[in-house]
Amino acid sequence: xxxxxxxxxxxxxxxxxxxxxxxxxxxxxxxxxxxxxxxxxxxxxxxxxxxxxxxxxxxxxxxxxxxxxxxxxxxxxxxxxxxxxxxxxxxxxxxxxxxxxxxxxxxxxxxxxxxxxxxxxxxxxxxxxxxxxxxxxxxxxxxxxxxxxxxxxxxxxxxxxxxxxxxxxxxxxxxxxxxxxxxxxxxxxxxxxxxxxxxxxxxxxxxxxxxxxxxxxxxxxxxxxxxxxxxxxxxxxxxxxxxxxxxxxxxxxxxxxxxxxxxxxxxxxxxxxxxxxxxxxxxxxxxxxxxxxxxxxxxxxxxxxxxxxxxxxxxxxxxxxxxxxxxxxxxxxxxxxxxxxxxxxxxxxxxxxxxxxxxxxxxxxxxxxxxxxxxxxxxxxxxxxxxxxxxxxxxxxxxxxxxxxxxxxxxxxxxxxxxxxxxxxxxxxxxxxxxxxxxxxxxxxxxxxxxxxxxxxxxxxxxxxxxxxxxxxxxxxxxxxxxxxxxxxxxxxxxxxxxxxxxxxxxxxxxxxxxxxxxxxxxxxxxxxxxxxxxxxxxxxxxxxxxxxxxxxxxxxxxxxxxxxxxxxxxxxxxxxxxxxxxxxxxxxxxxxxxxxxxxxxxxxxxxxxx
Amino acid sequence: xxxxxxxxxxxxxxxxxxxxxxxxxxxxxxxxxxxxxxxxxxxxxxxxxxxxxxxxxxxxxxxxxxxxxxxxxxxxxxxxxxxxxxxxxxxxxxxxxxxxxxxxxxxxxxxxxxxxxxxxxxxxxxxxxxxxxxxxxxxxxxxxxxxxxxxxxxxxxxxxxxxxxxxxxxxxxxxxxxxxxxxxxxxxxxxxxxxxxxxxxxxxxxxxxxxxxxxxxxxxxxxxxxxxxxxxxxxxxxxxxxxxxxxxxxxxxxxxxxxxxxxxxxxxxxxxxxxxxxxxxxxxxxxxxxxxxxxxxxxxxxxxxxxxxxxxxxxxxxxxxxxxxxxxxxxxxxxxxxxxxxxxx
Numbered sequence: 001x002x003x004x005x006x007x008x009x010x011x012x013x014x015x016x017x018x019x020x021x022x023x024x025x026x027x028x029x030x031x032x033x034x035x036x037x038x039x040x041x042x043x044x045x046x047x048x049x050x051x052x053x054x055x056x057x058x059x060x061x062x063x064x065x066x067x068x069x070x071x072x073x074x075x076x077x078x079x080x081x082x083x084x085x086x087x088x089x090x091x092x093x094x095x096x097x098x099x100x101x102x103x104x105x106x107x108x109x110x111x112x113x114x115x116x117x118x119x120x121x122x123x124x125x126x127x128x129x130x131x132x133x134x135x136x137x138x139x140x141x142x143x144x145x146x147x148x149x150x151x152x153x154x155x156x157x158x159x160x161x162x163x164x165x166x167x168x169x170x171x172x173x174x175x176x177x178x179x180x181x182x183x184x185x186x187x188x189x190x191x192x193x194x195x196x197x198x199x200x201x202x203x204x205x206x207x208x209x210x211x212x213x214x215x216x217x218x219x220x221x222x223x224x225x226x227x228x229x230x231x232x233x234x235x236x237x238x239x240x241x242x243x244x245x246x247x248x249x250x251x252x253x254x255x256x257x258x259x260x261x262x263x264x265x266x267x268x269x270x271x272x273x274x275x276x277x278x279x280x281x282x283x284x285x286x287x288x289x290x291x292x293x294x295x296x297x298x299x300x301x302x303x304x305x306x307x308x309x310x311x312x313x314x315x316x317x318x319x320x321x322x323x324x325x326x327x328x329x330x331x332x333x334x335x336x337x338x339x340x341x342x343x344x345x346x347x348x349x350x351x352x353x354x355x356x357x358x359x360x361x362x363x364x365x366x367x368x369x370x371x372x373x374x375x376x377x378x379x380x381x382x383x384x385x386x387x388x389x390x391x392x393x394x395x396x397x398x399x400x401x402x403x404x405x406x407x408x409x410x411x412x413x414x415x416x417x418x419x420x421x422x423x424x425x426x427x428x429x430x431x432x433x434x435x436x437x438x439x440x441x442x443x444x445x446x447x448x449x450x451x452x453x454x455x456x457x458x459x460x461x462x463x464x465x466x467x468x469x470x471x472x473x474x475x476x477x478x479x480x481x482x483x484x485x486x487x488x489x490x491x492x493x494x495x496x497x498x499x500x501x502x503x504x505x506x507x508x509x510x511x512x513x514x515x516x517x518x519x520x521x522x523x524x525x526x527x528x529x530x531x532x533x534x535x536x537x538x539x540x541x542x543x544x545x546x547x548x549x550x551x552x553x554x555x556x557x558x559x560x561x562x563x564x565x566x567x568x569x570x571x572x573x574x575x576x577x578x579x580x581x582x583x584x585x586x587x588x589x590x591x592x593x594x595x596x597x598x599x600x601x602x603x604x605x606x607x608x609x610x611x
Numbered sequence: 612x613x614x615x616x617x618x619x620x621x622x623x624x625x626x627x628x629x630x631x632x633x634x635x636x637x638x639x640x641x642x643x644x645x646x647x648x649x650x651x652x653x654x655x656x657x658x659x660x661x662x663x664x665x666x667x668x669x670x671x672x673x674x675x676x677x678x679x680x681x682x683x684x685x686x687x688x689x690x691x692x693x694x695x696x697x698x699x700x701x702x703x704x705x706x707x708x709x710x711x712x713x714x715x716x717x718x719x720x721x722x723x724x725x726x727x728x729x730x731x732x733x734x735x736x737x738x739x740x741x742x743x744x745x746x747x748x749x750x751x752x753x754x755x756x757x758x759x760x761x762x763x764x765x766x767x768x769x770x771x772x773x774x775x776x777x778x779x780x781x782x783x784x785x786x787x788x789x790x791x792x793x794x795x796x797x798x799x800x801x802x803x804x805x806x807x808x809x810x811x812x813x814x815x816x817x818x819x820x821x822x823x824x825x826x827x828x829x830x831x832x833x834x835x836x837x838x839x840x841x842x843x844x845x846x847x848x849x850x851x852x853x854x855x856x857x858x859x860x861x862x863x864x865x866x867x868x869x870x871x872x873x874x875x876x877x878x879x880x881x882x883x884x885x886x887x888x889x890x891x892x893x894x895x896x897x898x899x900x901x902x903x904x905x906x907x908x909x910x911x912x913x914x915x916x917x918x919x920x921x922x923x924x925x926x927x928x929x930x931x932x933x934x935x936x937x938x939x940x941x942x943x944x945x946x947x948x949x950x951x952x953x954x955x956x
Contacts, residue, residue, distance in 0.1 A: 219955035229951060235941030237933035238698055257951065260943040263929060269940055271698060271926040271933070275691065276724040283684070283691025283721070284698070290682055291660070292934035293699030294941070309685055317682075373942075403952040406945045411938040448934060449660045449680040449696070449703055456657060459673055461683040471628070471673060 006599050007104065008082060011075070018206045020050050023072040024087030024108075026153070027099045031063030033147035034091070036175055036186070037154050038069040042398065043171040044163050045073055046220050049212040053079040053519075055397050055595055060245070060336045066095045077214060079400060080520035081595040086207065089153045100124070108205045110156055125204045127197075129156050134192045140185060151186050155193025160201065162209045165194060219365075219401050223394030226365035227298070227324060228253030229404065230372015232260050232270070235411050236322075237293040239272045240284035242303060245336050246392040247326040250298040278303035282310035285321035289314065290460060292416065292448035294376045296322035301330035301343050304350070311385050312351025316485075317460045318435070318444070320379035320414070323347075324388045326395040329593055338593030339392035341515055341564040345572060347387045348543050353463070354482060356489045359387040359543040360497060363518040365401040367541070368394060371497065373407050380414035382492045383443060391564075393516045393595040415445045419453040426455065433468035434458040435481065442488030489544055496542035499549065507534045510556040511605070512549070514540040514570055516595065517562055523598035524605070531602070533609055540570065550578055559585045560608070562601055566591035617653040625650045627677040631670065637789030637815030637830075638668050638737045642675045644792060645706060648799040649676055659704040660696055664689040664718060667744055668710035668737035668815070676706075687718025690725035693732055694922070700932035701923035704803060705732035712742050715751040715770050722772075726779040726808050728922045733802045734810045736772055737789070739817040740828040747820035754827050754906070759820070774899045776810040777892065777914050783809035784895070784914040788833045789816070794910060797843035797878075804876045807918030814908060827906055840887045840898070840911035841868070841880035870915055880912060889915045 010021040026041075028034035035056075042054040050073050059065035072082050087108040090096040093115060100109050105123045113128035131152045140148050158168055168190050172183040228250050231239070241251050254272060261270040275281035281297045288295035299307070304325050314321055327343045329335035347359050358378060360371040371388050379386040417425055417432070425432050425445060432455060435444045444467075447456040458469040466477040467484075513521050518539060525535050538552045553559050553574070561571045568587035575582055588604045590596060613621040625646045630639050649656065656678035663669035665686035672681045684692040689707050697705060714722045714736050725734070740753040747761040751770045758764055776784045783805045785798045795813060802809035816822050816830045824831040846869070868880040868888060880889070887898055887909075895914035902909045929936065 219952055221955045225955075229948075233942055233948065235936075235938070237936070237941075238695060240695065260947055260951070261941075263940070266927065267929040268927050269929055269933065269936055271928060273694070273698065273922070273926075276720055279688065280691035280694075280721055280724065283688045284695035286684070287662075287682075287692035287695025287697075288699035288934075289695070290680075290692070291696045291699040291703065291932075293695075293932075295695060295699070310688070313685055403955075404948060406948050407942065411941055447680075448700075450658055450700060450932070450935070452655075452657050454678055457678050457680045459681040459683065462685075 006603055008084065008599065012206070016206055017208050019208045019210050020073045020075040020212060022087065022207050023070060023082040023085040024089065025085045025099070026069040026071070026089040027092045027095050028067055028069075028150060029063070029092050030059055030061050030065045030067040032150060034067065034069065034150045037150040038071070039175055040168060040171045041154055041157060042071055043174060043220065044167040045071070045209060046215050046400070047167055047170060048163065048209060049215050050209060051075065051077045051079065051214050051400060053397070053399065055081050055393065057594065058337050060333065066092050073209065075212060075214070078519065078523045078598070080523050080598050083597040083599045089157070091150065091153060108207065110153055127156065127160065127201050129153065129193065130196065134189065134196060138189050138192055140189060144185065148186055148189050151189035152193040155190040156197045156201070158190065159194045159197035160203055160205070161207050165191065215400060217403070219403050220398050221365050221401055222249065222396055222398055223362065223365050223368040223390050224250035224326065224396060225253040226368035226401070226404070227372045227388065227390060229257060230369040231296055232257050233407055234373030234376040235294050236296050236376065237270055238284065238288040238295040239270070239297065240275050240281040240295065241272070241297050241299065242275050242278045242281050244278070244300050244303050246328055246396045247298040247300050247303070247324060249396060250324060250326065278306040279310065282307035286310055286314050286317070286319050289319040289321040291450075294380070296324065296375075298324040298326060300326050300328050301334070301346070302332065304343060304347060305331065308350050311357070312353060312355060313462045314385040315351055315355050315357065316353065316462045318383040318446070319385070319460070320376075320383055321385050322375045322379055322388065323385060324390060327389060327391040335593050337392065339516070339564065339595055340591060340593065341391060342566070342569070342591060343389060344565065345569040347389055348573060356544055357385060357387055358382065358492050358496065359389050361389050361514045361541050361543070362394065363515045363539060363541070365394070365399045366404060367497075369404040374497065377409070377412040378492070378496065381412055381443070381495070382488060383414060383446060384488070384492070389515065391516055415443060417445050417447050417451070417456075419451055419456065422447060422451065422453050422456055431468070435465065435467040435469060435484065437467070437484050437487070440487070441491040442484045442486070443491060493544045493546060496546065499541050499546055500537070500539040501548060501552065502537040503552070504536060505555070507536045508557040509533060509609070510536045510538065510552055510559040511562060512538045512540065512552065512559055512570070513562040517564060520596035520598045520601055521562060524601035527598055527602045528605060531606060533605060543573065545574070545577065549574065553582065553585060557584060560588050560605055561585060562588045562596070564590050564596050616650055618655065620650070622646065622650045624678070625656070625676055627672070627674040630674045632667060633819050635818045636667070637739065638671050639674070640789045640792065641735065641737055641795060641813055641815060642671045644795045644799055645675045647796060648803060652800060652803065654704065654803070658702065659706065662689050662693050662696070662705060662707040664709050664713040666710040666713045668708050669713055671708050671737070687713050687716070688721055689713070690718065690721035690730070690734075694725060694728060694730050697730055697732060698923055698926070698928070699934045701921070701928060702932050706735065706803070707732055708735045708737060711736060711738040711740060711750040711752040711772070715772055719770070719775070723775065723779045726776055726781045726810070729780070729782070729807045729919050731805070731807050731918070731921045732809070733799070734808055736810070736812045737815040738772065738812055738828065739815050739821055740769070740826060741817050741821040743817050743820055757826055771899055771903055773810065773812045773913055774896065776812070777895055777899070780919070781810045781914070782807040782916045782918045785810070785912045786812045786814070786908065787910045788814045788837050788908070790830060790833055791837065791910065794839065794843060797845065798912065800845050801843065801872065801876070801878050801912065804872055804874050805918065806874060807921060827908060833908070836907050838885065838902075838907055838909045840885045840909055840913070843912060844879045844881070845876060846879045847875075847877040870912070878912070885909070889913060892916070
């Protein structure tokens with residue numbers, strides 16, 4: 001906790017109302033059906049045109065442990081998680097004391113009346129909901145009571161803060177894919193709770209939802225769904241995987257859009273194979289890439305650990321394949337349901353021997369989609385494994401986004417020789433070897449099995465080959481190979497997604513980050529500006545780093561590198577690759593398992609600037 | 612002029628690089644039989660991939676079929692690479708070579724799962740009960756009670772990979788001895804035609820580390836104790852481009868078993884004293900159990916059944932290999948993206 005202890009300052013209207021600029025947290029038990037209630041709330045707000053986000057902070061557990069869901073509405077369009085919320089829906093008795101304690105002065109607590117909870121604070125507003133009485137009044141079948149009773153807070157929130165019931169109904173229908181029966185069962189409880197609030201609760205707080213038009217044309221989607229669609233539009237042929245939180249929903253989404261990749265007669269141009277472990281999944285990618293298919297996996301840190309040997313092999317055998325890492329805390333059980341950016345360094349240099357991998361760093365659903373399809377083109381053009389490093393926050397939470405743009409470049413298979421072009425190559429160069437670098441970009445021409453030419457074949461292996469792919473233990477062959485691979489990395493460096501840069505030469509302070517810290521940094525920059533600290537911005541979107549990163553660093557008196565891991569891994573990579581004086585670069589690493597907040601960044605920067 | 616096969620190629624055209632294994636290694640004889648098999652059957656090398664893991668045996672794909680793409684993958688992980696390759700292009704044939712360490716220890720999981728998925732390839736285990744490249748440690752198939760210089764006495768029971776294959780659901784399981792060229796050849800010819808996974812556990816003695824007479828995986832032991840279940844002969848070929856069928860003489864029924872394979876090939880098993888029907892799963896398991904108890908090794912086609920659907924068939928992939936689809940078959944339309952986007956509004 002910073003000594004500054006900054007508080008979020010919402011806009012207050014002349015009549016004392018705070019409209020579309022507050023946050024609340026729903027505290028429930030895992031597996032209690034609160035996911036539906038929370039989704040319905042968030043979707044209703046989105047449909048009302050109010051910029052909204054929902055972040056699920058959940059335990060590694062199927063049922064019973066505490067779970068929190070934070071919802072933030074922001075007329076200004078800020079979508080980062082807020083460090084504190086003004087409202088708590090305290091529906092979990094186990095955590096209620098602490099949840100209530102966390103409220104700021106003047107905060108709001110919505111709590112079941114059945115608990116007979118003493119009003120532990122007199123500086124907050126209490127709204128009590130007779131959950132049991134409402135459920136008794138409803139026609140909910142007994143078996144469903146526990147799953148539906150969370151709808152009581154939906155009804156109370158709708159009434160107190162102003163969500164029209166038809167918006168709730170619409171979101172419920174949407175949630176149940178148009179099925180009336182479950183939607184109606186839930187809605188009955190919403191209606192009863194709404195009526196109760198209307199007749200019995202007196203509004204004492206200043207918080208209101210009001211219709212706006214700021215989500216018009218927008219979509220609401222998780223990064224995992226976006227990535228899955230990217231892969232589908234990127235022509236993936238084989239998705240080999242092993243279930244692991246938080247990547248599972250990416251493959252689930254691929255499955256649910258499988259029909260997009262079926263021919264008219266129902267044949268599949270894309271298959272999903274659930275492997276026996278991540279190791280086998282990676283092996284399948286390498287086999288598929290070797291024969292010329294587009295293959296990917298989605299996993300998280302523990303899975304990447306198991307894939308390490310294959311990733312190294314793919315790098316040296318130069319096999320295209322795509323690895324999604326939806327990063328979480330690790331290792332082992334770690335904090336499997338907490339977000340992290342802790343795999344940056346790990347994926348960048350994964351493998352034994354000298355490796356430098358391509359790592360794409362999406363920070364938004366739009367980028368998850370774009371990098372989803374582009375990763376296959378990059379993998380095939382560079383003939384190398386490509387990582388797409390997302391995280392739990394982007395992967396599993398719903399984000400507002402613009403509808404995805406259709407790929408603007410055709411599918412690029414890279415340098416692949418068929419029988420005819422192989423013949424032409426041989427005539428031009430006298431011979432063909434898999435690892436000959438005739439273009440000087442470090443990238444050879446490959447053939448795939450099935451190529452009907454007597455000289456098309458080559459023998460792939462990890463180490464110890466010359467440019468003709470013949471086994472060799474000669475030192476000069478190996479050094480030449482490593483030098484060529486380094487040339488290839490240099491080629492790749494300049495063909496990856498460009499960094500996002502907002503630069504004004506009048507400003508002397510820069511903030512650099514990557515991935516899902518984007519909304520927090522965007523908000524922090526506005527906040528800092530109000531505090532008199534103007535900043536430039538660079539968001540890294542790929543490794544190896546493009547030249548503009550050092551350029552940006554050199555043009556500022558001070559650069560803050562904000563990242564959600566404990567070691568400051570992006571900072572480390574920059575230092576490692578740039579041995580010049582970087583004393584004006586300040587590492588701001590966090591890594592607390594939660595999506596980054598603007599407040600933390602503002603506090604860190606102000607503390608440094610005020611020194 | 613050199614003899615040629617139906618593709619006009621000589622046997623030399625099917626050779627690979629020079630072997631770097633110890634002189635007299637059983638693995639080299641198997642490589643030679645693979646060359647002969649492909650030459651005899653007139654196999655198009657560009658439509659075959661040769662795959663392996665790591666170990667002495669796994670080096671051998673470099674020594675045969677020089678016009679086939681090959682991949683020397685990771686220790687124990689050849690099956691997953693083959694799975695990806697044959698899903699990416701289901702029209703390829705595949706001969707894969709592994710060893711007893713590669714399959715029986717580090718790779719036993721992938722071995723079992725490739726069988727479970729019925730990936731259609733010839734899975735050869737060159738089994739010598741010992742780790743050669745690391746100078747002579749026991750493998751998981753080493754005999755109980757055997758002595759090796761490196762380790763002393765092996766107190767653990769062996770894993771029988773043929774038994775594991777049958778239990779795992781493999782539809783073609785054979786065992787042979789690298790010194791028995793004729794049988795290896797016949798089994799390879801049958802296995803390459805099989806439209807499911809075909810497991811060949813071939814005892815291939817290590818002349819350097821495990822050729823003591825007392826080892827069941829030595830030349831002297833193999834020659835002395837091999838009990839062939841049948842003489843195997845391919846009597847008619849399912850390959851359309853090959854010679855017409857050979858007429859089968861009318862053998863008395865209790866001495867000959869004919870097995871018609873999925874592609875129409877008929878193989879004929881001439882009984883050699885044992886009464887074994889390879890289509891009987893329980894009997895196949897019993898034969899292996901019994902042999903293990905008596906420290907004999909039975910060779911031949913131990914188990915065969917009509918193959919189950921392959922993974923590519925179950926997944927209903929396009930007739931065109933996935934790896935060869937055109938860009939327009941890989942990317943849904945602009946309108947389809949717009950429709951999907953509407954789901955998320």
